[in-house]
Amino acid sequence: MIGLADAAQMQHLMLVPVLLPLLVAALMMLLGEERHRIKMALNVGACAALLAVSCLLLLRAAHDGAPHSVGVYLPGNWQAPFGIVLALDRLSALMLVLTSLVALAAALFACARWHRVGVHFHVLFQLQLMGLAGAFLTADLFNLFVFFEVTLAASYGLLLHGSGRARVLSGLHYVAINLAASSLFLIGVSMLYGITGTLNMADLAQHVPALGASDRGLLHAAAGILATAFLIKAAVWPLNFWLVPAYSAATAPVAALFALMTKLGVYSILRLWTLLFGGEAGASAQFGSLWLIGAGLLTMAFGAIGMMGSQRLGHLAGYAALLSSGTVLAAAGFGQNLLTAAMLYYLPASTLAISALFLLGDVLDRWRSPVDGADPYEPAEEAAPFLNARLEPTRGFNLDDQEQALVGRPIPAATAFVGLSFLLCTLMLSGLPPLPGFVGKFAMLSALFSPLGLAASAGSQPGLTGWAFALVLLTSGFLALTALVRAGMAHFWTAQGRGPLRVGLAEGVPIGLLLLACVLLAAAAGPALHYAQASANALHAPRGYVQSILGAEPVPSVAAGATPGEAGKARP
Numbered sequence: 001m002i003g004l005a006d007a008a009q010m011q012h013l014m015l016v017p018v019l020l021p022l023l024v025a026a027l028m029m030l031l032g033e034e035r036h037r038i039k040m041a042l043n044v045g046a047c048a049a050l051l052a053v054s055c056l057l058l059l060r061a062a063h064d065g066a067p068h069s070v071g072v073y074l075p076g077n078w079q080a081p082f083g084i085v086l087a088l089d090r091l092s093a094l095m096l097v098l099t100s101l102v103a104l105a106a107a108l109f110a111c112a113r114w115h116r117v118g119v120h121f122h123v124l125f126q127l128q129l130m131g132l133a134g135a136f137l138t139a140d141l142f143n144l145f146v147f148f149e150v151t152l153a154a155s156y157g158l159l160l161h162g163s164g165r166a167r168v169l170s171g172l173h174y175v176a177i178n179l180a181a182s183s184l185f186l187i188g189v190s191m192l193y194g195i196t197g198t199l200n201m202a203d204l205a206q207h208v209p210a211l212g213a214s215d216r217g218l219l220h221a222a223a224g225i226l227a228t229a230f231l232i233k234a235a236v237w238p239l240n241f242w243l244v245p246a247y248s249a250a251t252a253p254v255a256a257l258f259a260l261m262t263k264l265g266v267y268s269i270l271r272l273w274t275l276l277f278g279g280e281a282g283a284s285a286q287f288g289s290l291w292l293i294g295a296g297l298l299t300m301a302f303g304a305i306g307m308m309g310s311q312r313l314g315h316l317a318g319y320a321a322l323l324s325s326g327t328v329l330a331a332a333g334f335g336q337n338l339l340t341a342a343m344l345y346y347l348p349a350s351t352l353a354i355s356a357l358f359l360l361g362d363v364l365d366r367w368r369s370p371v372d373g374a375d376p377y378e379p380a381e382e383a384a385p386f387l388n389a390r391l392e393p394t395r396g397f398n399l400d401d402q403e404q405a406l407v408g409r410p411i412p413a414a415t416a417f418v419g420l421s422f423l424l425c426t427l428m429l430s431g432l433p434p435l436p437g438f439v440g441k442f443a444m445l446s447a448l449f450s451p452l453g454l455a456a457s458a459g460s461q462p463g464l465t466g467w468a469f470a471l472v473l474l475t476s477g478f479l480a481l482t483a484l485v486r487a488g489m490a491h492f493w494t495a496q497g498r499g500p501l502r503v504g505l506a507e508g509v510p511i512g513l514l515l516l517a518c519v520l521l522a523a524a525a526g527p528a529l530h531y532a533q534a535s536a537n538a539l540h541a542p543r544g545y546v547q548s549i550l551g552a553e554p555v556p557s558v559a560a561g562a563t564p565g566e567a568g569k570a571r572p
Contacts, residue, residue, distance in 0.1 A: 013060075014073045014088050016053045017096055017133035020046055025126040033119055040111050043122040047107045050129065051100040054093070061093040062531055070538075070548035072139075080139070080549050081200030087139040087549055090535035091344070095136040095267055098348045099260055101517060102355045103129050105510035109359050110253040112506035121161055128154035128257065135264055139549050141189050141199040144268065148185065148233075152178050155261065158254045159246060170245040177242045181232040188226030195219055202549035205275045205542060209282035220287055223276065227269060227288065234265030234325050237299040243322060244306065248314030252362030255314065256355035262325045263351055270332050274539040275546075278335070289333050293465050296330025297472050299323075304476035307483040313361030316487055317354055320429050323476055324350040330469055331444055338447035341536035345529055346440025349521050353428035353437065356514040360422055363507055364491050417508060419492055424515045426488065430481035431473075436521045436528075441477065443529065445470055 024046040028039050060071065071088040074080070107125065131151030138144050159171045193199055195215055196207040211219055228239075235243040243262070247255045269292070277287040303323030310316045327350070331343035428437040448466050521528055538544060 011071055011073050013053060013057060014071055014086050014137060015075070017050060017057075017100075017137065018086075018130055020050060020053070021126040021130035021133065025123045025130070028123050028126070029120075039122040043125055044104070044107045044111065046126060047100060047104040047129070050133075051097070051104050054096040054100045057088055058090075058093040058097050061088055061090045062534070070545050072548055081198050081203035084143055085139040085200065085202075085549055086137045087545070088137060089538055089545060090531065091267070091271070091539065092136045094344070094348065094531075094535065095263070096133060098263075098351060099129065099132050099136070102260055102351065102514070103257060105355065105359070105514050106253040106256045108510040108513075109256065109362075109507055110251075112504050120157065124154045124157040124161070125257070128158065132260060132264060136267065139201050141192065141201065141204070145182075145185055145189060148264075149182065151261070151264070152182070155258065158257070159250050161254060162251050164249070166245075166249040170242070170249040173242045174246040177232060177239075181229045184225050184229040184232075188222050188224075188229060191218065191222030191225065195222060200549070201272065201275055202546040205280075205546050206550075208276050208284055209280060211284075213283075216283060219284065223287065226272070227291075230265045230268045230272075231295065232265070233261065234269065234329065235262045235299070235322055236295045236325065236329060237302045237322075240299065240302070240322055244315055244318035247318040247321065247358070248312065252359050255317070255358040259317075259321055259351050259354045259358065262321055263328075263347065266325060266328050266332070266347075269329070270539065273332070274335075275542050278540060278542060280543070286335055289335055290465070292333030293330050293469065296326045296328070296333055297468060299326025300330060300472050300476050302326070304479040308479050310483065311487070311490075313357065313364060313487060313491075316483060317357040317361055320350075320357060320480065321354050323429075323480060324354060327473065327476075330472075334448075334465070334469075335540070336447065337536050337540050338450060338533075339444055340539060341529065341533040342440055342443030342447050344532040344535050345436065345443060345521075345525075349428060349436035349440055349518055352514045352518050352521075353425050356421065356511050356518075357425045357429070359507070359511050359514075360418065360425065363418060363503060363511075364422075415492075417512075418503060419488075421511050421515055422484075422488055422491075424518065426481065426484040428518055430484060431477040432481065434522055436518055436525070439522060439525050439529075441473060444473065 024042055028042055031038055057071075072080075073086040073088075074083055075086065076083040078084070103125075110121065110125075128151055131147045131149075131154060134147035135144055135151065138147060156171065156175055159174055160167055189199065192204065195211070195218055196204055198204060198207060208219065232239045247258050250258060273288070273292070277284050277289075279285055300323055303319045303321075303326055306319035306322065307316055310319055324347075328343055328347050331339050331346075334340075424435065427433075427435045431437040431441040433439075448470055
């Protein structure tokens with residue numbers, strides 16, 4: 001069992017995902033733009049440190065014997081709901097690990113060449129990580145808005161990184177739609193504060209069931225406006241026209257990091273909907289569930305059809321992000337414990353595969369269409385020597401030149417690596433065995449038709465919405481498979497007049513890292529599903545989350561007479 005002193009240390013560790021990117025970004029601002037090596041090392045090192053800290057926090061959140069399943073930190077030492085609160089539970093820890101893993105892969109991939117095509121790339125990268133981490137940890141709606149704006153401000157610069165007409169045009173659309181979403185966010189938050197008198201999420205969960213009938217309609221209107229802002233950020237149809245042009249125009253490492261942005265909107269909806277409109281919300285219980293399911297199904301259909309109509313890998317990855325976002329939202333809308341657990345297993349797996357596909361798309365596009373006859377694989381001059389290493393094509397003899405019956409040609413190592421990586425992405429995004437995409441979809445269908453699932457509350461059948469979800473889930477997987485196989489044939493089997501494919505380690509390592517995480521997630525499906533089930537249990541029974549936040553006491557000052565040991569014991 002984690003001791004109280006160790007628990008207090010882990011509480012302070014919760015600040016690291018927010019403070020570390022902020023401090024690293026401030027340090028890099030002091031360095032000139034010519035210090036590429038130092039900035040690159042700081043960015044990659046900070047992402048690696050963030051991944052290590054996030055893993056420690058996940059282990060802390062998953063510790064069954066811990067006295068409190070929710071870690072609470074009061075930065076201003078004011079008791080909730082009057083002060084800022086950071087809260088760590090299983091869901092937020094999972095999102096932190098996912099964010100840091102994708103960020104590390106994107107930062108490594110940028111070292112090959114992309115970090116040099118604009119200014120302040122590493123600074124903006126770290127600021128976006130700060131905003132993402134803060135949004136996943138905060139337990140206050142206003143601070144959620146602040147961290148959202150930090151994330152968006154950094155994303156504006158990252159999207160325009162590298163300039164170009166396409167990035168500017170898509171960037172204008174991206175900025176405009178997100179400014180509109182931020183305005184809706186503020187309106188919804190203001191209405192909620194006017195109704196309940198609080199913006200603390202745990203305190204809101206206590207106020208909602210006690211509201212009178214005269215205020216409930218206004219509450220639902222405020223929740224609808226706030227949900228619209230989150231649905232725009234989650235790229236739900238028909239509010240997702242901006243995503244594919246923006247993500248496909250962005251540089252590859254930025255697009256890979258942006259795969260997390262839609263999941264931030266999904267996380268916000270999942271967190272607030274289970275807190276405010278769960279089974280304990282009285283007359284407002286399950287408010288908006290049908291809207292979430294319907295929007296998710298339409299987004300899934302739109303994403304699958306978009307993949308069928310796409311030729312470029314960047315567009316394929318963008319529509320795959322829409323398909324993933326719609327799947328997660330539709331599954332969450334059922335408000336069913338087992339289905340939510342399966343969805344939480346599917347969420348990180350699909351995000352990792354989409355990020356890897358964005359990175360693969362950059363490698364394959366440069367192989368297919370080299371620019372101006374230059375070597376598109378030349379890594380950055382400032383990169384470390386190990387980053388300059390390449391997976392060179394295998395030098396072998398051609399049996400076509402020999403008078404033998406056996407005809408063949410050795411496959412270059414780089415081509416084999418990229419082809420295998422593309423195959424893994426195809427299996428993941430289409431939901432074929434044995435990778436987590438299949439496990440997650442199978443678990444969702446099992447929960448859908450389980451006697452303990454939706455069928456228990458709707459007779460012997462899961463209902464029309466359940467059958468619709470199953471049909472769209474299977475059909476979208478088939479369409480995604482068809483689109484990705486067609487793209488693979490175009491890039492690998494019908495190639496004519498191209499030179500050998502070369503992949504630097506700065507490009508191969510991050511792709512391999514993301515796909516290795518997918519393979520490990522499949523190999524450890526049992527423990528991962530157990531963790532997801534525990535996360536779903538906590539989401540659908542939020543009383544522990546509420547009590548942990550509202551019951552957290554400020555730490556007594558050592559100067560006021562408390563010893564450091566007593567100060568550590570004063571916090572849950």
